[in-house]
Amino acid sequence: MTTQEAKRYKVLLVGDSSVGKTTYVNYLLTNNFTEEYSPTFGVDVYSYVFKTNYGPIIFEFWDCAGKYENRGIDSGYYICANGAIIMYNDFSEKYCSEFEEKVHSVCDDIPIILCKNSSNIDNDNSIDIKNKVNIYKPIVLLARKLTGYDDLEIIN
Ligand SMILES: Nc1nc2c(ncn2[C@@H]2O[C@H](COP(=O)(O)OP(=O)(O)O)[C@@H](O)[C@H]2O)c(=O)[nH]1
Numbered sequence: 001m002t003t004q005e006a007k008r009y010k011v012l013l014v015g016d017s018s019v020g021k022t023t024y025v026n027y028l029l030t031n032n033f034t035e036e037y038s039p040t041f042g043v044d045v046y047s048y049v050f051k052t053n054y055g056p057i058i059f060e061f062w063d064c065a066g067k068y069e070n071r072g073i074d075s076g077y078y079i080c081a082n083g084a085i086i087m088y089n090d091f092s093e094k095y096c097s098e099f100e101e102k103v104h105s106v107c108d109d110i111p112i113i114l115c116k117n118s119s120n121i122d123n124d125n126s127i128d129i130k131n132k133v134n135i136y137k138p139i140v141l142l143a144r145k146l147t148g149y150d151d152l153e154i155i156n
């Protein structure tokens, strides 16, 4: 039996501060929701491995600080990224275009998933981390774009 080698992608997790970026990646890795807020300084990198019907995939999440004064080298962290999730909440949609432009300025036309984190689920890309709604949707959408497999699904 052969073990399928995992496909690895560098995925940016960007957006305004306090929208849930770190909470999201923590949830993916631990299945726990963290109530307390601890700002990110610069960037934290996490490897998230998941199984799909096309074999294992590793998303190397670069969870970038949202607060301006904590951003460090900021878009310098974006170099060689394969994809991005831009997270926003009920109050920060206005910043999405700024992040989109910044990602495209460093990474050309890599796929970007806009992801709203809110208890107010009002579009196809809405998630609600606290209530565990649509948690894996942004991952699947991005993995489909990165691999080109439109019917990719996460499996157990
Ligand atoms: N009620 C609620 N709070 C959330 C949700 N996601 C994150 N938070 C809270 O928002 C705060 C900031 O989250 P964090 O992930 O650190 O934001 P980041 O700056 O985007 O990384 C934390 O106190 C989280 O507990 C959510 O889905 N619902």
Ligand SMILES: [Mg+2]
Residues within 6 Å of the ligand: 021, 022, 023, 038, 039, 040, 063, 064, 065, 066
């Ligand atoms: Mg953070």
